Amino acid sequence: NNDWLVVNQFTVKAPGHTRRPDLVVFVNGLPLAVIELKDPQSANATLQSAWHQLQTYKAQIPALFHTNELLVISDGTDAKVGSLTAPWERMAPWRTIDGAGLAPSAVPKLEVLLKGVFEQERFLDYIRYFVLWETEDGFVKKTAGYHQYHAAQKAVAATVRASRPQGDRRIGVVWHTQGSGKSISMAFYTGKLILQPEMQNPTVVVITDRNDLDGQLYAQFCAAKGLIPAPVQAEDREHLRELLQVASGGVVFSTIQKFGTAKGERFPMLSDRRNIVVITDEAHRSQYEFVDGFARNLRDGLPNASFIGFTGTPIEFDDKNTPAVFGDYIDTYTIAQAVEDKATVQIFYEARLAKIALPEEKKPKVDAKFEEVTEGEEDTVKHRLKSTWAKLEAMVGTDERLALIAKDIVEHFERRLEILDGKGMIVVMSRRIAVDLYDAIVKLRPEWDAPAGDDEHGGIKVVMTGAASDPPSYQQHIRSKSQLKAIEKRFKEVSDPLKLVIVRDMWLTGFDAPCAHTLYVDKPMKGHGLMQAIARVNRVFKDKPSGLVV
Known part of the structure; x- marks a missing residue:
């Protein structure tokens, strides 16, 4: 029995x-939560x-917070909860009692x-499975929001049901x-799932596309080391097979490409264990098209595994594959809910037209440039895209x-920076256009340029x-993994x-990058890919009121 x-x-x-903090919650003598209440009658x-008061307590009486899991603030009308290290903008409402629906207003x-x-019972479950800490940029404690907590609970229960013999x-x-x-949310789900007795030490296989392997998701799982075992990256199909034989389970990251096959090839069975759970990040029809037969190959390779998809965009109405x-x-958590909860900021859209008017003699012969335009695409996709994409790329990328x-981006972004400091991203059709647009921008603003190889300076990158075989003009923009990490930082x-x-x-x-507030899109985009791109500017950051997509 616990002492409360x-x-x-x-x-x-x-x-x-x-x-004298207003309320301190003790469990077995440990102060696990501090609640600061402000008088609603006071101006x-x-x-x-209330949040500032808690920051003062943390500085002046730190011993009270050595075992702290949650901070709560309320002014009588509103109430928010957050972790020990949560900045003001990360204090969040809790809008449900039991997860069955939002509480009445x-x-x-x-x-x-x-x-x-x-x-x-819920509090004990919460502090066991839904608190993690990261140490990459100092000590940061992270706790689940109500949507994350209840989604993970539902997903764990659904996983146990789906993986039973029936x-x-x-x-x-x-x-x-x-x-x-x-x-x-995926890390919380995984952390709780692997400790479920009925799952008998499952192996969780996280499927990503090639671009994300070194991205946020893998970093998130690595950072959650107090909650889940360190993830292992499968180097190839044979390595994946070996990892799936480990009886003690674990977390394995694999790219979607490892489940591709040559024409006429049948994908081999990797493991017939029942306690393998496959998580697909961004479970969408676009991924099925990316590698032919992806869904079938997963089933052939892991015939008894269970499958769960996490996505940031809704499944399209006519998408029959995903279900x-x-x-x-x-579980669903919509854009409207996220904005209302201040989990994300609103996104606004501004159209700016740059007309394409080319005399006939300037319309280039473009297919030779196609290889670099679609670098990284599958051959079947290349063939389909080749004619239309390459011709459009050539017209869009004229000097x-x-x-x-x-000129338009420089003037527009400088006006944005006068209002709110932050960052901007420009999305273009090809690497050639990226390099040429960089040259055009630094021609207008030479002070934004930096010598080749100098990644510590410069206002634009x-x-x-890329590869060593790329044209000389590309070389200053091609970087190693560690150099890209430095730019990212x-x-x-x-x-x-x-x-x-x-x-x-x-x-x-x-x-x-939460401080990014403006996205310039100069590339045909739609659906799921567009939704992912515009979300680069919807993160909450200090007094950032919204994101802008141009």
Whole structure:
């Protein structure tokens, strides 16, 4: 039996300070939560003043917070909860009591939060499975929001059901809108799942596309080391087979390409274990087209595995494949909910036209450039795209048009920076256009340029893949993994002079820079890919009011 105690005005003495937090929640003598309440009658009583009060306590009576898991603030009207290290903008509402639905607006928000979080069994479950810490940029403690907690609970229950002998192995799909913490939800789900006795030490296989392997999701799982075992990257199909034989289970990352086959080839069985769970990040029809027969090959390779999909965008109405592989929705968290909860910011759209007018003699013969335009695509996709994409790329990438685009972006973004400091991303059709647009922009703003090889300076960079065989003009923009990491770190730091990056498709998925507020799209995009791209600017950051897509 656990000993539960809530103390009002608990006195804490430290050298030079005596403080009395409003409420401290003790379990077995350990102070696990601190609640700061402001008088609703007072003109100065705001949620933010309650949060500032907690920051003062952390500085002056740190011993009280050595075992802290949650901070709660309320002004009598609103109530929010967050981790020990949560900045103000990461304090979040708790809008459900039991996860069955959102609480009626007539129920006070503090009541919903207290009943929703501190019901004894739920609170113990929460602090065991839904708190993790990261140490890459200092000590950061992260806790689940209400949508993450209940989605993971439902997903674990659905997984246990689906993997039983009588289960159909289709766990379902979790749709949580881009920017609302989908990666961390997957980590929470995995952490709780692997400790379920009925799963008997499962192996969790996380399927990503090739661009995301070193991205946010893998980093998130590596950072969650207190919650889940360290993930292992499968190097090839044979290595994946070996990892699936490990009886103690674990977490394995594999790219979707490892489940591709040559024409007429039947995918071999990798393991017939029942306690293998396959998580597909961004479970969408676009991924089935990316590698021919992906769904069938997964089934052939892992005939008794269960499948769950996590996605940041809704399944399209006419997409029959996704439900066929994964099942129906387990949980949804929409854009509207995320904006209302301030888990993401609103996104606004602004159209700016740069007309393409070319005389006949300037319309280039373009197919020779196609290899670099679609670098990384599958052959079947290349064949289908070749004619239309390459012709459009050539027209979009003329010197005259890029000069026009460069001038418009520079002037527009400088006006944006006058209002709000932050970062911008420019999405273009090809690496050639990325390089040429960079040249056009630094011609207008030479002070944004930096010598080749100098990644510590400069206000604009091109982020793209490349090889030694690429043209000389590309070489200064081709970087190693560690060099790209250094650029990424600069871009994520709002005070760093690096303000703009030009990308083709890198950083459009699995990349999180909350200070980015403007996205310039100069490339045909639609559906799922567009939704992923625009979410680069919907992250919450300090006083950023919204994101803009141009």
